[in-house]
Amino acid sequence: MTPLGRTEPDRCPGVLAVHEAADGGLARVRLPGGVLSAQQLRVLAAAAVELGDGHLELTSRANVQIRALRPGAPVELSERLYAAGLLPSISHERVRNILASPLSGLDTHGRYDVLPLARDLDRLLCARPALAELPGRFLFALDDGRGDLASAKADVAVRMVDSQLAELLLAGAPTGVLLPPEQAPDLMVAAAEAFLAERAQQQSEAWRLAELLNGPQRVLARLGLQEQAALQHVPGEHLAAGAGTAQAVEACEGGPALEGEGRVPRAAVPRAGWVQDGVGVGAFVVGVPLGVLDGEQAAVIAGVAGGWESLGASEAVLRVTRGRGVVVVGVAEEDLTQLAGCGLVVEAESAWNGVTSCAGRPGCGKALGDVRGDARRVVPGWSGGQKAVHWSGCERRCGKPGGEFVDVVALASGGYSVDGVAMTVDEVGDGVRVQ
Numbered sequence: 001m002t003p004l005g006r007t008e009p010d011r012c013p014g015v016l017a018v019h020e021a022a023d024g025g026l027a028r029v030r031l032p033g034g035v036l037s038a039q040q041l042r043v044l045a046a047a048a049v050e051l052g053d054g055h056l057e058l059t060s061r062a063n064v065q066i067r068a069l070r071p072g073a074p075v076e077l078s079e080r081l082y083a084a085g086l087l088p089s090i091s092h093e094r095v096r097n098i099l100a101s102p103l104s105g106l107d108t109h110g111r112y113d114v115l116p117l118a119r120d121l122d123r124l125l126c127a128r129p130a131l132a133e134l135p136g137r138f139l140f141a142l143d144d145g146r147g148d149l150a151s152a153k154a155d156v157a158v159r160m161v162d163s164q165l166a167e168l169l170l171a172g173a174p175t176g177v178l179l180p181p182e183q184a185p186d187l188m189v190a191a192a193e194a195f196l197a198e199r200a201q202q203q204s205e206a207w208r209l210a211e212l213l214n215g216p217q218r219v220l221a222r223l224g225l226q227e228q229a230a231l232q233h234v235p236g237e238h239l240a241a242g243a244g245t246a247q248a249v250e251a252c253e254g255g256p257a258l259e260g261e262g263r264v265p266r267a268a269v270p271r272a273g274w275v276q277d278g279v280g281v282g283a284f285v286v287g288v289p290l291g292v293l294d295g296e297q298a299a300v301i302a303g304v305a306g307g308w309e310s311l312g313a314s315e316a317v318l319r320v321t322r323g324r325g326v327v328v329v330g331v332a333e334e335d336l337t338q339l340a341g342c343g344l345v346v347e348a349e350s351a352w353n354g355v356t357s358c359a360g361r362p363g364c365g366k367a368l369g370d371v372r373g374d375a376r377r378v379v380p381g382w383s384g385g386q387k388a389v390h391w392s393g394c395e396r397r398c399g400k401p402g403g404e405f406v407d408v409v410a411l412a413s414g415g416y417s418v419d420g421v422a423m424t425v426d427e428v429g430d431g432v433r434v435q
Ligand code: SF4
Pocket: 253, 254, 255, 256, 257, 358, 359, 360, 361, 364, 365, 366, 367, 368, 392, 393, 394, 395, 396, 397, 398
């Protein structure tokens, strides 16, 4: 047991360092800002079909996972991803954890388009050899001012105050340090370097800034910014030995299919439908049932976005959201039939909205049931508009959302516990409706 109460080192998976799950290797591909081109989505989908189980899993950090990789497949996968521009650095692949507001630049609710900043931050991060030592859980975030990333509690973040100024946040707390947005990537990289230096000085094994003693204050001092800062105290900011680590461990053990440290409240993710108050392009939020894309669905999304891309679109045409959906740029009304026809969600009142699950069988050896298979069988029959619902294969409840949700947990005896009441899978819908 280590001083922070951990029994294992950081094992967040990457492309080469895959997690060995019950159904084979699980690779996680980082997508800084959640951004993908249509061609990159095609490459990922082909890799999933030819090297894995044929599916792409979207994560709560807006990344993508491929599972059931056979032995040796990670090498071929890494070559394909490198050629597609999805693996610019082998040494830094697990530390390119960068969230950005997925609707940035597409509507009038953001104060500044932060996606170019995410790109710059990624480039700077990969250019600093020392930053390859960041823990795989260390998280950056760029919030365009709409506040949709607050629940992520990123270690180093900026939030746009207006179109001219951004504020630095550390461990989820505002610091009072203001800067022009174009300077944000440099400062964020410097803050990450300060984290590593402070971690070494404290002889800590911290994965997150909040695990260091006075971490945000120490980082600000190392950056020479303490005079400007008005850091707000966050209760429990420093985690005592052993405290607060179980959740982080859970996110990567047993349920590596879902990245879940910053639980995503339903209100923080855009719902299926047209992007409201848009600024000129037809952008649409597509819901992906249980966050799992099959080959046909990926091909349809890539086809729609690819048409727009081929016209010379300057926007990032695909953006994975923390709610396991995809923002597709360049959608026309007639595309909706195609998107809906392959099982994607195009209506805000769909029964799938707010329904999440862990991996369950066969991917997780701890699972007591095939939660995804059961959910796919019964959820389409629900009327929609229900509370958030999370299906889990066991009591660990990996990937559960933030806020209130109906708790559906597989039972060893068969069937499910729905908020503590045993039911058959066909009765789960009744249990959800009467909440
Ligand atoms: S079965 Fe349990 S351990 Fe496995 S992914 Fe689901 S909740 Fe996590």
